[in-house]
Amino acid sequence: MAKTSSWTAADLPDLTGRTAVVTGASSGLGITTTAALARAGARVVLAVRNIDRGRTAAASITGARGPLEVRELDVADLSSICRFAETWQGDLDLLINNAGVMALPESATADGFETQFATNHLGPFALTNLLLPHITDRVVTLSSNAHRIPASTRINFDNPNLTGEYNPNRAYSQSKLAVLLFTLELQSRLTAVGSPVRALAAHPGWSQTNLTSGVTSPVRRGIINAINAVxxxxxxxxxxxxxxxxxxxxxxxxxxxxxxxxxxxxxPTLVGRSEAASDPESAHRLWALSEKMTGIGFPQRLRTAAGS
Incomplete structure (x- = not known):
């Protein structure tokens, strides 16, 4: 039986010979996750926007038994995602979609998408689908308890960029709800084709990271950081x-x-999700919308449980 509250990084199995990609690996939860996997013996690719920061982060990790590699990846930029995936060779045991932003002022990516929806959902959606032919074990994507806030949070299918009705917190909640619906639909599709790959989601709780760096209001950022400290x-x-x-x-x-x-x-333990995050119809609809927005869909050919 899986452990729950007593589980720590010391319980990681020997990961020698396994390869992981961690997005947003140069700081916060990303570098902590990377370090733990590398200390357990995994080869870890730090997929980061800034190569120099990524190299500095990799150099700061002590006790790594597995090799560390830094590659450029901006999950808010479809061209960067495609370049990363096109150059990937060999098996990939574990993809961790960790990179994320929170409560940003309204802005758009180079592809014209609302930045939080692009970074937290569309980017991981595109990257995962492009790498799926290489993935052998599982995909873990980070969500948040904010997917429940407000309780009325739903995907705005008619206006996912929230044009004309943008609110930073509402946009963040929508993006994290999208992660859970993406995970739900991805697992459904993997099961349907007989793939052994598993799709899971995780959230860190109230964690002291640099995620609030995107909050432009000094007062609001200070309040959030003070609460974090307590x-x-x-x-x-x-x-x-x-x-x-x-x-x-x-x-x-x-x-x-x-x-x-x-x-x-x-x-860590298994936790519940909101009713909106458990709706297979919404998950299917979001998948179709994400395919339309990114031009990237579920791969036609995947390895199956039988190995074909």
């Missing part, structure tokens, strides 16, 4: 749900988060 957990604890989802024998479609009150802190 009730948040550090990035070592915040990365545990991701690591747990990455290695434990969990069903596809699982969602992992902290087991403490309000899922803010604590050890």
């Amino acid at each position: 009730i948040g957990q550090d990035s070592t604890a915040g990365a545990l749900p991701t690591l747990y989802a990455a290695v434990e024998d969990l069903p596809g479609g699982s969602y992992v988060g902290p087991d403490g009150s309000g899922e803010r802190t604590g050890g």
